[in-house]
Amino acid sequence: MREVNALVISNEKIAKDVFRLVLESDLAKELLPGHFVNIQIEGHFLRRPISISSIGENHFTIIYKVIGSGTKRLSEYQKGQFINVLGSLGRFFSIHEDLERVLLIGGGVGVPPLYEVAKRYRQLDKEVVAVLGFRSSEDLFLKEEFRALGVKVFISTDDGSEGFHGNVIDCIKENNIDIDFVYCVGPKPMLKACQDNYEKGYISLEERMACGMGACMGCVCKDKNTEGKYYRVCKEGPVFEIGKVII
Ligand SMILES: Cc1cc2nc3c(=O)[nH]c(=O)nc-3n(C[C@H](O)[C@H](O)[C@H](O)COP(=O)(O)OP(=O)(O)OC[C@H]3O[C@@H](n4cnc5c(N)ncnc54)[C@H](O)[C@@H]3O)c2cc1C
């Protein structure tokens, strides 16, 4: 883990309140799918954790939603400015070369980290199916980018304005998708449903964080099987095997 000043290459709006920020830094060489970075934003004491969406030779991409004052300020950074970033952080998604098919399940701003997972499996010429859930069509992003990788994409929306009307689990059932190894990132109810329906794969938790590097115990979650055993989401997570922690 180290601190770098990354150069803003672009910072563009791609959906309602959602921005794609491309940063140039040799930190890219140390990043893996599922890692996150902790971003120092002008005027804010605590850094903001954001997942890595895509990794290039000397640049990486994050996709974030404007929620409060930190992400609002982040959306104002312009090409040519520098942003102080701490990374790589957290436990990453393992890629299993022996698998022939994987299912990616994402919800809202949980979708971005799945993009690099899809890239890695497609580079290995594996079958990748993605079921991506959003509130509404105006919130939708990355659909075409996943398709361009050769991923079979299903969209579900809460209001039915695009794709399947309902949640991702019902969308999977409706389309008879029977892949049993999953990568799931999204809001807690989605992760819980994923954990209830699948036995193999990974989830990534999004917990409120302070230090983001294992020092403050501000982000703990409980082991599902052993009473009194805890994990720091920022250090032992955010990626966990399905069934390992209580959601
Ligand atoms: C491991 C991890 C990966 C994440 N990846 C992404 C991503 O790829 N894209 C994305 O849009 N968002 C992601 N988030 C959520 C993102 O960190 C928050 O939306 C962001 O910190 C909100 O900051 P704010 O100042 O705009 O909001 P405010 O609500 O003003 O923030 C106040 C404080 O609460 C914290 N906070 C608020 N919401 C969250 C949250 N959901 N998780 C953690 N801390 C929070 C902030 O860090 C800050 O310290 C991730 C969170 C974690 C923990």
Ligand code: FES
């Ligand atoms: S945020 Fe401090 S230990 Fe995880």
